[in-house]
Amino acid sequence: MHEYLSIQRERIAAFVSEFLSTETDRLCRAGAWGSDVTERLLEYTLPGKMIRGALVHLGYSLVSGREPDPVLSVAAAMELTQSFLLIHDDIMDRDDQRRGKPAVHRQYAEVAWRRGYLGNTEHFGHAMGICAGDIAMFLATDLLSRADVDPGIVQRLVSCFAREIALVGVAQMSDVANAVRIDEVSTEDIITLYRYKTGRYTFSLPLMLGAMAAGAGDGFCDDLGLLGEEIGVIFQIKDDEIGLFGDSTATGKPVGSDISENKKTILRAMLFDRAPEAERETLDRLFGSESVTVHDVQYVRSLIDTLGIRDELQQKLELRALACTNRIDRLFPGSGPATVRFVEILHSLVAYNLKRDR
Structure with missing residues (x-):
């Protein structure tokens, strides 16, 4: 699987690079920021794993058994969409780093500071970051x-894409609201958020677009979308x-940011549900605090492990992975020689997500 993803990543990265370089002159007609934004989008997009673009290719080959040349632009579109969502996400989450470097809005804030622009440099950074994300989309x-x-x-692709990204937007609104709700969010609502913010966007949509481009019908694409949901959860x-x-050096984001942002994750829900009363006051103080320390993070980690939450979650994930494996077997019974390799990659994807550590 890793070799396949690496090969597809190189192809998509080369396409994105060429595309953005050709777009620079056209965007510069509207102003000097055209070259700036394409350069930043390129630097922001290329370091990504490009798994969504690779899944477009995989979806195409799962149905056609052929190389995915006709959908290279679709794969690149998924990666620019990922940049759009991440740029905006960093602004909403107040994350100043992405992949170990300043987030796009921080880069623009620094531009304003270096050039001595009038007004609030942070606001300038946010405004320019929003513009950059919009342009990527x-x-x-x-x-x-x-x-x-x-x-x-093509018409089906555009319609599917637009409808699914709209769902991502609604899920993101839920995510933002969850962080400031005074009541607890149910595990069912959290899983729904995971399905629509991560599952359908990261796995369902690219697989469906690839399969659709190869001529798959709506019924098959819907079934593939349900598989993607489960992999995404x-x-x-x-x-x-x-x-x-x-490890923050591996993830490129500060460890513990979900604590300071009071993200309503499954881990948090299980922790608050099971923590002894004596620990609740400390947890209430830490989650949502803007000054979470390394010691605070270690405290939360230790409590989660002491309560056996990680072990229980792992068991549940293994059951979900088994359900995904069974669903793949039903979708691709008796795969022929042209597609069997791609089915094996899909199986490997499930196994990788279960065991990944970055």
Whole structure:
């Protein structure tokens, strides 16, 4: 699987680089910031794993058994969409780092400070970051329309893409609201958020777009979307775990940011549900605090492990992974020689998400 993803990543990165370089002159017609934003988008997008773009390719090959050349622009569109969402997400979450470097809005705030611009540099950074994210999304939509497939299929791709990204927007609103709610968020609502903010966007949508481009019908694409949801729930729960227990040098984000942002994760829900009364006051003080220390993070980690929450979550994830494996077998019974390799990659993806640590 890793070799496959690496190969697809190189192809997509090369396409994104060429596309943004050709767009620079056109965007500069509207102003000097055109070259600035394409350069920043390129620097921001290229270091990513590009798993969503690779899954577009995988979805195409799972159905066609062929190399995914006709959907390279669709794969690139998913990666620019990812940049759009992350740029905006960093602003909303007040995260100043992304992949070990200043987030885009922080970069623009620093530009304002260096140039001595009038007004609030932080506000300038936020405004420019929002613009950069918007531009990434508009460019992604343009790329989606360039798919080298039948015009009728292009129309289906654009419609599917727009509807799914709208769902991501609503899920993001839930995520933002959850952080400031005074009541507890149910585990069912958290899982729903994971399905629509992570599952359908990160896994369902790219797999569906690839399969759709290869000629798959709506019924098959819907089934593939349900598989993506389940893989995404596994991915997001592991992401929550890595965010709290991982290494910041590997993740590129400060460990413990979910505590300071009071993110209503499954880990948090289980912790607050099971923590002894004597610990609740400390937890209430820490979650949502803007001054969470390394010691505070270690305290939360220790309490989660003492209560056996991580072990229980791992068991639940293993059951979800088994359900995903069974669903793959039902979707691709008796795969032929042209597609069997791609089905094996899909199985490997499930296993990887279950065990990943970054």
